[in-house]
Amino acid sequence: MVRVAVIGAGMVGLCSAINVQKELPEAEVTVIADKFSTDTTSFGAGGFFRPFMPDIAKGVDLKVAEQWVRDSWKYYASLARSDLAKETGQTLVPGMIAYRTPQDQQYDLLKELVGDFHRVDLEHLQKLNLDTYTYAYAFTTIIVQTPKFLDWLMKKFVASGGKVQERTVKSLKELSSSFDIVVNCCGPRAQELLDDKSCFPIKGHIVMVRAPWQKQFFYGEGDIYLIPHDDKLIIGGIKDKDNGSMTKYPYVREHILSRALALFPQLKLESSRSLKIKEDDIFVALIDMRGTMVRYIRVLR
Numbered sequence: 428m429v430r431v432a433v434i435g436a437g438m439v440g441l442c443s444a445i446n447v448q449k450e451l452p453e454a455e456v457t458v459i460a461d462k463f464s465t466d467t468t469s470f471g472a473g474g475f476f477r478p479f480m481p482d483i484a485k486g487v488d489l490k491v492a493e494q495w496v497r498d499s500w501k502y503y504a505s506l507a508r509s510d511l512a513k514e515t516g517q518t519l520v521p522g523m524i525a526y527r528t529p530q531d532q533q534y535d536l537l538k539e540l541v542g543d544f545h546r547v548d549l550e551h552l553q554k555l556n557l558d559t560y561t562y563a564y565a566f567t568t569i570i571v572q573t574p575k576f577l578d579w580l581m582k583k584f585v586a587s588g589g590k591v592q593e594r595t596v597k598s599l600k601e602l603s604s605s606f607d608i609v610v611n612c613c614g615p616r617a618q619e620l621l622d623d624k625s626c627f628p629i630k631g632h633i634v635m636v637r638a639p640w641q642k643q644f645f646y647g648e649g650d651i652y653l654i655p656h657d658d659k660l661i662i663g664g665i666k667d668k669d670n671g672s673m674t675k676y677p678y679v680r681e682h683i684l685s686r687a688l689a690l691f692p693q694l695k696l697e698s699s700r701s702l703k704i705k706e707d708d709i710f711v712a713l714i715d716m717r718g719t720m721v722r723y724i725r726v727l728r
């Protein structure tokens with residue numbers, strides 16, 4: 428029997444573990460992680476499906492990367508349209524993405540997948556008070572509510588016989604006597620585990636508010652975004668490359684909220700404090716988490 432260890436219980440680790448179970452039904456698969464569910468980066472992600480092309484293809488053939496995107500879309504879209512969607516957390520959501528320079532090329536693949544991708548004309552942007560942008564595209568994409576999805580993935584993994592170990596792996600060598608294959612999905616901490624400088628943290632910061640009337644997504648150049656989940660709206664954001672700090676700064680929250688309110692006055696909630704947002708309406712006032720940019724997928728012996 429093949430013994431497979433998957434390091435990491437984020438989206439990447441759990442999806443990988445389930446795929447190993449599917450491809451190698453005889454294998455004994457163990458997920459090893461020191462953080463689960465709410466403590467992972469995956470838990471706080473907006474879950475917005477928008478592949479960065481061609482950037483995500485660094486280190487792999489572009490055609491291969493495009494196939495990953497197609498497969499991912501097919502998988503998430505099938506969940507979004509299934510009777511499991513409420514549990515698994517995928518929703519098809521319409522919205523708009525807006526820039527100051529043309530970005531047509533970046534979206535060629537997404538255009539092929541979503542079906543309703545189209546350019547928004549300037550007149551329409553003016554009507555929406557979004558005329559600081561000049562190139563906008565409207566489409567329906569998938570939003571993954573990662574808290575639900577992580578929970579579903581873990582249940583599915585365990586129900587299929589998967590094992591879980593909570594611990595920190597200090598070196599891959601410590602797994603060599605107990606496992607035949609190690610799948611490393613440790614995210615930005617590859618720097619710490621493998622001294623892998625091609626993985627680096629990107630500090631992210633989002634604000635979650637209760638605004639159920641906002642049903643559409645918006646993503647504007649400069650990382651201003653709204654991502655609706657069932658019961659909350661994720662407002663973003665910042666991306667701070669090479670910053671692995673988890674320190675929270677209130678002024679970043681104020682900055683994120685004031686930028687969003689300037690574009691979308693409909694988000695103004697009941698009064699309190701400087702931003703007129705009722706504290707009760709803020710689920711998580713502040714979230715700082717680490718994202719990562721993984722440049723290469725490698726198979727080592």
Ligand SMILES: Cc1cc2nc3c(=O)[nH]c(=O)nc-3n(C[C@H](O)[C@H](O)[C@H](O)COP(=O)(O)OP(=O)(O)OC[C@H]3O[C@@H](n4cnc5c(N)ncnc54)[C@H](O)[C@@H]3O)c2cc1C
Nearest residue numbers: 435436437438439461462469472473474475596613614631
């Ligand atoms: C604010 C924010 C918003 C985002 N929004 C989006 C979005 O809208 N769309 C999108 O596609 N992406 C988004 N992302 C990016 C997305 O969250 C990440 O790419 C994704 O969550 C990475 O998942 P992961 O499984 O690789 O890592 P993680 O979720 O960080 O999981 C890593 C796992 O590895 C384990 N681990 C690491 N090292 C060790 C070790 N040495 N020993 C044991 N266990 C270890 C950890 O315990 C954890 O379980 C966002 C990121 C941030 C920060």
